[in-house]
Amino acid sequence: MKNTQHLEHFKSLASQSYDNNSIIKNYLSDIETAILIREVENSFLNLFNQGDMNGTVHTCVGQEFTGVAISRALDKNDWVTSNHRCHGHFISKTMKWEALIDELRGFKSGVCKGIGSSQHLFAEGFLSNGPQAALVPVGCGIAKHLKDNYSNNVCVSFLGEGTLGEGLVYESMNLASIFSLPHIFVxxxxxxxxxxxQFRALSGSIELRAKAFDLEFYSTNTWDLDHLFKTCQEAIEYSKHKQKPCFIDIKTYRLNAHSKSDDDRDKKEIEFFKEYDSLNILKKTNLLNKNFENIKTKVARYINNSQPSYLQKDEYFHDQLPRKISAKSKDVHNPDLRLINVLNDAYKNEIENGSYFIGEDILDPYGGAFKVSKGLSELYPKKVIGTPISEAAITGLGIGLSMMGNKSFVEIMFGDFLSYSFDQILSNASKFYHMYAFQCSAPVRIRTPMGGKRGYGPTHSQSLEKFFAGIDNVAMFAVTSLIDPSKMMKDLRTLDCPAIILENKVDYGKKLFQENDFLSIQQIGGSYGPIILKPKEMDPNLTVITYGGTAREVVDGFVEIFQETGFIIQVACLTCINPYNLNPILRLFNKTRNLAIIEDGSTSFGLGSELISEIIAYYNDINFIKIGAMPYPIPSIRSLEDNSLPTIEYIIENLNKLKSESI
Ligand SMILES: Cc1ncc(C[n+]2csc(CCOP(=O)(O)OP(=O)(O)O)c2C)c(N)n1
Ligand SMILES: [Mg+2]
Incomplete structure (x- = not known):
């Protein structure tokens, strides 16, 4: 639409006359909720102006009835996901307006103890987050949980029309439609x-967007309240009874600035919509004078009488990572099987234990690009979910499911495409526990094959762990054919933080390591602890710290490394990369001060730098080298790929550099 067409259309909707008496008669308590929302929003702006509040706020003045009309048709067990402009949605769904006020004032009595503040709210049945569209796929996960466990519940996801610019919205609409989820996009x-x-940012038709995904489409506005309430009711009933998604386009107008005072809109335009604003019109009828006054007084009294109390450091500064491991060591005895088979079996056990297994092309007979899920969908068709190519949305789906109590494994077909999931991991999974004041967790497991050495070239061979290992409150594990991963998978059941599980394309097909004449193998500190391999007959003169498939290659290269470099290696293979636990490894330096840290990605800002900075604090005389991929896109051509990634030849070449420096 051109410039003014949208505006004119909105104006014509707003300026029609409606039967206020019957609206008051039929919807009095809903109107009171809308008044309450407006009073609370106005009180926030006052508190800001007085310097009594931190941060920012996006008020929904003018839009209050959207949340009210939706919540009117919901019940306690339905869920709502919301965005930056969430206060009205929150109050209408939960009625916890006092705890909302306290939240924005930073009080411990706030709904999230003052941690989340304006944009990050949580209460049973409700969550909001600030990054646009971030929670929409999480809403798919919640809706999936509701559909699989109850017969009559829905999840509503609110979004603004500007957010139709985000691709995640369409991934989510597609998921909701394909899986026939009771998910309502408002x-x-x-x-x-x-x-x-709008005309600058939104092309085409909103209605056709919804219809393109086969979503039932409803259209209404906040001026014709009777129509709004009835339409929301009808749409929600449709979703509840049919257990299908739908889309409601609610035209409305924000009367205040975007946040506190940023408003460049035409003043006359704002005045026009103020004049036709439903609450302002209802106020003018003089039928509700008392209601307005009472609510205003109630809110003001609450604010004036509340006592501040703030969350203390020691109540907040902790995380869910498995930081403590025991000092116990255990001999490792692996079955005579290939890693791919034991992994398949381990995931089968997890599905049997209630987990969902989600990913692209994972269904039988194909069974996944690397066949990790072969046979699983035939055994558990309801738990193994084949998805479209939508890494971000399926990560969100897994987050939503896991938040609702169903641990979920999301497969990202190639580790390279974990980048698509980055924001879901960062903005949602990693933060839920803290920003929602420990009221919920997102123990999603995101698993992916990393690494090269198969000639897949620059975009299908990378090892991106360094970009993810630093995300707070997200654990990272690396599967290796040095040890049967079943125990670790089982232990992960009780870990409440999100976890990334790295697998390795080349390692999948290897038989699990068996103790040989050269090396003994032990794991220290349980299934998250490092695996330590020590030479049996000789004293080591080099410690290698590495992980995953490369650890296996180094171990298999024990003799070759010795022959080519003279180094007798002992190997510490990290099972848990974040948080790593150095205690059992530091002991190894009593025997040798030579250290090589080998990572699969390039070394800049990587694991080697991280570990060295810690180790050097204990042993400042250490002679070390960081070995990793060359800092260029990985070439497909075999000869160049071999020279780009830590193959045994490449590792030996680098160890010889260490040797020349150490002599
Ligand atoms: C991913 C992302 N990009 C940018 C922002 C900053 N931002 C906050 S609100 C907003 C506008 C959202 O517009 P719309 O979806 O129409 O919602 P409205 O503010 O109109 O309610 C922007 C750009 C953000 N929060 N998240
Ligand atoms: Mg908008």
Whole structure:
């Protein structure tokens, strides 16, 4: 649409006359909720102006009835996901307006103890987050949980029309449609995305967007309240009874600035919508004078009488990572099987234990690009979910499911494409526990084959762990054919933080390591602890710290390394990369001060730098080298790929450099 067409359409909707008496008669308590929302929002702006509040706020003044009309048709067990403009949605769904006020004032009595503040709210049945569209796929996961466990519940995801610019919205609509989820997409169409008018940012039709995904489409607005309430009711009933998704386009207008005072819109335009604003019109009828006054007084009294109390450092600064491991060591006895088979079996056990297994092309007969899930969908068709190519959305789906109590394994077909999931891991999974004040967790397991050495070239061979290992409150594990991963998978059942599980393309096909004449193998500290391999007959003169498939290659290269470099290696293979536990490894330096840290990705800002900075604090005389991939896109051509990644030849070449420096 051109410039003013949207605006004119909204104006014509707003300026029609409606039967206020019957609206008051039929919807009095809903109107009171809307008044309450407005009073709370106005109180936030006052508190900011007085300097009594931190951060920012996006008020929904003018839009209150969207949340009210939706929540009116929901019940306690339905869920809502929301965005930055969430206060109205929150109050209408939970009625916890006092705890919302306290939250924004930073009080411990706030709904998230003052941690999340304005944009990050949680209560049973409700969550909001600030990054646009981030929670929409999580809503798919919640809806999937509701569908699989109850017969009559829905999840509503609110989004603004500016957020239709995010691809994640369409991935989520597609998932909701394909899986026939009771997921309701509620568009708050207020003509603006922050400062950008709709015609500048939105092409084509909103209705056709929904219909393209086969979503039942409803359209209404916040001026015709009777129509709004009835439409929301009808849409929610449709989703509840049919257990299918739908889309409601609610036209509305924000009367205040985008956040506190940023508003460049035409003043006359704002005045026009103020005049036709439903609450302002209802106020003018003088039928509700008392209601307005009472609510205003109630909110003001609450604010004036509340006592501040703040969360203390020691109540907040902790995480869910498995930081403590025991000092016990255990001999390792592996079955005579290939890693791929034991992994398949381990995941089968996890599905049997209630987990979902989610990913692209994982269904039988194909069974996954690397065949890890072969046979699983035939055994557990309801738990193994084949998905479209939507890494971000399926990660969100897994987060939503895991948040609702179903541990979920999400496969990212190639580790390279974990980048698509980055924001879901960072903005949702890693943060839920803390920002929602420990009221929920997101123990999703995101598993992916990393690494090269198969000639797949620059975009299908990378090892991106360094980009993910530093995400707070997200654990990272590396599977290796040095040890049967079944025990670790079982132990992960009780770990409440999100976890990334690295697998390795080349390692999959290897038989599990068996103790040989040269090396003994032990694991220290249980299934998350490092695996330590020590030479049997000789004293080591080099410690190698590595992980995953490369650890196996180094171990298999024991003799070759000795022959080519003179180094007798002992190997510490990290099972848990984040958090790593150095205690059992530091002991190894009593025997040797030579250290090589080998990682699969390039070394800049990588694991080697991280570990060295810690180790050097204990042993400042250590002679070390960081070995990793060359810092260039990985070439497909065999000869160049071999020279780009830590193959045994490449490792030997680098160890010889260490040797020349150490002599
Ligand atoms: C991914 C992301 N990009 C940018 C922002 C900053 N931002 C916050 S609100 C907003 C506008 C959203 O517009 P719309 O979806 O129409 O919602 P409205 O503010 O109109 O309710 C922007 C750009 C953000 N929060 N998240
Ligand atoms: Mg908008």
């Amino acid at each position: 568009l708050e169409n207020n003509l603006y995305s922050q400062s950008t008018e």
